[in-house]
Amino acid sequence: MDVDVLIVGLGPAGATVLSKLSRIAGSEISILAIDHRIKPGFPVQCGEFMPSPKEMSTLMPNVPKTKDFFTFDKQFISTNTKTISFFTPEGRVIKTPFEGYTLHRGKWNAHLIEVGREYGTEVWTSACAVDMTNNKITVVREHGRSVQITPRVIVGADGVSSRIAKWTGLAEKRADKHFVIVKQHLMTDIENEFDSTDIQMFFGEKYAPGAYAWIIPKSGNSANVGAGVRLPMLKGKMNVSKALSNLINEHPIASQLLKGAQIDKTIAGVVPVGLPFQKTVNLNSQTLLVGDAACQIVSSVGGGIPPSMVAGSIAAKTIADFLHGTCSLAEYQTRWHKSMLKVLISAYKLRQFFDKISSGKDSRIQWYMNRLKSGDINKVVHCAIPRKVSLAYPFVRFLNWLVI
Numbered sequence: 024m025d026v027d028v029l030i031v032g033l034g035p036a037g038a039t040v041l042s043k044l045s046r047i048a049g050s051e052i053s054i055l056a057i058d059h060r061i062k063p064g065f066p067v068q069c070g071e072f073m074p075s076p077k078e079m080s081t082l083m084p085n086v087p088k089t090k091d092f093f094t095f096d097k098q099f100i101s102t103n104t105k106t107i108s109f110f111t112p113e114g115r116v117i118k119t120p121f122e123g124y125t126l127h128r129g130k131w132n133a134h135l136i137e138v139g140r141e142y143g144t145e146v147w148t149s150a151c152a153v154d155m156t157n158n159k160i161t162v163v164r165e166h167g168r169s170v171q172i173t174p175r176v177i178v179g180a181d182g183v184s185s186r187i188a189k190w191t192g193l194a195e196k197r198a199d200k201h202f203v204i205v206k207q208h209l210m211t212d213i214e215n216e217f218d219s220t221d222i223q224m225f226f227g228e229k230y231a232p233g234a235y236a237w238i239i240p241k242s243g244n245s246a247n248v249g250a251g252v253r254l255p256m257l258k259g260k261m262n263v264s265k266a267l268s269n270l271i272n273e274h275p276i277a278s279q280l281l282k283g284a285q286i287d288k289t290i291a292g293v294v295p296v297g298l299p300f301q302k303t304v305n306l307n308s309q310t311l312l313v314g315d316a317a318c319q320i321v322s323s324v325g326g327g328i329p330p331s332m333v334a335g336s337i338a339a340k341t342i343a344d345f346l347h348g349t350c351s352l353a354e355y356q357t358r359w360h361k362s363m364l365k366v367l368i369s370a371y372k373l374r375q376f377f378d379k380i381s382s383g384k385d386s387r388i389q390w391y392m393n394r395l396k397s398g399d400i401n402k403v404v405h406c407a408i409p410r411k412v413s414l415a416y417p418f419v420r421f422l423n424w425l426v427i
C-alpha cells in the first residue's frame with residue numbers, strides 16, 4: 024500500500040502531527056496513522072500536568088503565537104493550578120507561584136485523532152509496526168493480518184522505546200541514568216483538606232531515589248499520585264512500587280493528605296530524561312522522529328506534552344512543505360531546534376546539577392534545599408539555574424565532602 028505519510032504512534036506527538044497535517048493538507052496528501060493500542064491515548068500514562076500559556080511563553084518564547092498555541096479548550100482541562108510546592112526529604116515546604124492545569128489527557132488525545140479522521144485521514148488502531156526493510160514498513164493489524172506500507176515520509180512517534188528510531192539508525196544508546204521508571208495511581212475520594220491548586224513534588228531516597236514523587240490534583244477530590252526512580256540510584260530492596268507506597272503510607276505530609284483515599288487506576292511507564300537525540304531526521308528513509316521517540320523532553324521534570332506539541336506541529340508543517348517541494352525534510356530539525364532546543368538543554372543541565380549536588384543522598388538534598396527560597400525554586404521550575412546554585416557549583420566537591 025502506497026501512502027505519502029505514515030505516522031507510527033498516536034500519543035501526544037503523533038496525534039499532533041496527525042491533526043495538524045490533516046488540517047493543512049486536506050485530501051491533497053494521503054496520510055495513514057497507526058497505533059498498536061485499541062484506543063490510543065488510553066490508559067493515560069501521564070501526570071497530565073501542563074504549564075499555562077503564560078508560563079509556556081516564558082519557557083518557550085520562540086514558539087510562534089505561544090499563548091494561543093498552548094491554550095487548551097476548556098473541555099480538556101480538569102483543574103487549574105496556581106503553585107508548585109517542593110517538599111524536602113525532612114518535609115520542609117518551599118512553595119512558588121507557577122500557573123498550570125491538569126488535563127483530561129486521554130480525551131484531548133482522542134480529540135486530536137478525531138480531527139484527523141474528520142479531514143479524511145485513515146487511522147488504524149490495534150495496528151503495530153513490526154518491521155522495516157528497504158523503507159517499507161510491515162504493519163500487523165487485528166487477527167494477525169499483515170500489511171506492507173510504502174510511505175514517502177515516515178513519522179516515528181512511537182514513544183520512548185521507538186522501533187522507528189532503531190530501524191532508521193537515529194536511536195542513541197543511553198545509560199540507565201537517563202531514564203526514570205515511574206508508577207502512578209489515580210486516587211479518588213481525597214477527603215482531607217486538599218489544596219487543589221497546588222502541585223506537590225516530593226524529594227528523598229525513600230520516596231523517589233534519583234527523581235521526585237508527585238501529587239497532581241484533578242477535579243472532584245482526585246489526584247494523580249506517582250513516584251519516579253532511576254535504577255543507578257536504587258539501594259537495597261528499593262523499587263518504584265515501594266517508593267510510591269512509602270509516599271502514600273509513610274510520608275509525614277502526603278500520607279496524612281491521602282489517608283482514606285481510594286486507588287482507582289494504576290499505570291507504570293518510563294520517562295526519558297536525557298538530551299534530545301542529535302539527529303532526528305533520516306534523509307535516506309525520509310523519516311522524522313517526534314516526541315519521546317526523539318527524547319524531546321523537559322528532563323528536569325519529565326515534561327513531555329509541550330515538546331511533543333511543538334515538535335509535532337513543526338513536523339506537520341515541514342512535511343507539507345516538503346511534499347509541496349518547497350523544503351527538505353532536514354528543515355524539521357532546524358525548525359524545532361530554533362523553537363525549543365535551548366530550554367530542553369537548560370532542563371538537562373538542571374537535572375545534571377541536581378545529580379551532582381545531591382549524589383542521591385538525603386542529607387545533601389536537605390542541606391542544599393534548606394538554602395533555597397521560593398524565588399530560587401521559581402527559577403528551577405522555569406528551567407533556570409538559581410544564582411546561588413551556580414555560585415556554589417565550583418565548590419560542590421568540597422561542599423559534598425562537608426555535608427555527608
Ligand SMILES: Cc1cc2nc3c(=O)[nH]c(=O)nc-3n(C[C@H](O)[C@H](O)[C@H](O)COP(=O)(O)OP(=O)(O)OC[C@H]3O[C@@H](n4cnc5c(N)ncnc54)[C@H](O)[C@@H]3O)c2cc1C
Binds near residue numbers: 038
Ligand atoms: C507516569 C507518567 C507521568 C507523566 N507526567 C507528565 C506530565 O504531568 N506532564 C508532561 O508534560 N509529561 C508527562 N509525562 C511524559 C509524557 O507523558 C510523554 O513525554 C508523552 O506521552 C510523550 O508523547 P509521545 O507521543 O512521544 O509518546 P507516547 O505517549 O508514549 O505515545 C507513543 C504511542 O506509540 C504507540 N506505539 C509504540 N510502538 C508502536 C508500534 N511499533 N506500532 C504502532 N504504535 C506504536 C504507543 O501505543 C503509544 O500510543 C509523564 C510520563 C509518564 C510515564
